[in-house]
Amino acid sequence: MTRIAVLTEGSVSHEAVNYLLGDQPSELVHYQQITEVFRSTDSGNTDYSVIPIENTIDGSVSLHMDWLIHEVDIAMQAEWIYPSVQNLIGHRNEFLNKAGDLDLSKVTKVMSHPVALPQCQQFISEHMPHADLESTGSTAEAVKIVKRNPGKGWTAIGTRLGAATHELDILADRITDHHNNFTRFVLIGHHPLELQRKPKGNRTSVLITLPEDFPGALHQVLSAFAWRRLNLSRIESRPTKKQLGNYYFYIEVMESLESVLLTAAFAEIEALKCQVRILGSYPSYAYDDALNSYRKIGKSGGILNG
Incomplete structure (x- = not known):
């Protein structure tokens, strides 16, 4: 079975490769760092790697491009676009008022990747201006931390898949400042991958x-x-x-x-x-x-x- 290296479970990269492959069988191998994703295919441990290289808001992902050019010699085999949709995630019962409605004034901390936090600045300023902001290695890592720390009023900004993976609630959906926020991904490997979908x-x-x-x-x-x-x-x-x-x-x-x-x-x-x-x-x-x-x-x- 085809083995594909990708960032952590519940990340945008994870959602994106699931979207690309559809029902096509494959084994996803998750890594914490993008350097590990590159090295996995370079060493032959996996057949392909999923690499985000460009974003609507932030432009080119220079670090990833430099790795493709200077650190590895692996060809791009496919590219696709996927929306970077961020959501506020947490333990819902921590943020309910007496009427049973969601009260985000109870949020004490918001955690996410340092790129995702500023992309949601308008929502944070409007609903949680009092909350502390903390950067994590990925959106998926932030969700995992919240999962392990109930009762503290902590929330994460991450994907719908990340919330489902860690059995947490989506408190607010699509909270990015710009709803046309898309990320461009490439699949790198030493051989072409046959996909069931028709390219544009x-x-x-x-x-x-x-x-x-x-x-x-x-x-x-x-x-x-x-x-x-x-x-x-x-x-x-x-x-x-x-x-x-x-x-x-x-x-x-x-x-x-x-x-x-x-x-x-x-x-x-x-x-x-x-x-x-x-x-x-x-x-x-x-x-x-x-x-x-x-x-x-x-x-x-x-x-x-x-």
Whole structure:
């Protein structure tokens, strides 16, 4: 059976890979740290790893991109989009008033990943301005801590799957400040993975390193794509970590590597004495809310008193 490395149970990564695979059989192997997820597939302990690389609000996940480029040599085999929906989670009976309604003034602490906390700042300021905020290694870890500490008025910001995994209550759903908060994930491995779903298209990720810093170098590289009418969905410069001021360009092209136009563009770029490294050519899957079993209620967001 296919083994897939992913972050802790109940994390957004866990929800996301469940969504991608659907009913397709596989064994998920959970790790606390993203470095362990990378190393698992790099060492051969798992066949694939689930890596979040981009977010609507926070942009590129630089640490994860650097690992893909500098630390491991594992190809991207698929990409998909998944909503980063955060919820307030806790022991519901701790926060009920005499009328039996939810009273968030009883919350003493809110815990979550340091990225998730600021994404929910408006909700926290409106409903729990008095509560202490505490960062944890992941949203799933925060939920686990709350589970183990009943009676203290502690809550966690995390996923619906995280609440279900640890048998806790969702006190308020969809509490992120921006409801268009999506995360882009890639599945990395040494071989393509056949999925039952139909992709919306294909994407190729490539690293291009210029031979030297000379006027018009980037323009010449981009021209190789432009005149062939190849659509670039992303271009980002990152340090090579060799010397100050030395950068490579991470570029994504909305085309399969099987395209004659794309391979010709790479040949032209290499003729300019640039280094071209293919990070992966893979199917791209769009998000379909109808396929997601973890978002059944509360689409408008808010406190759940029912």
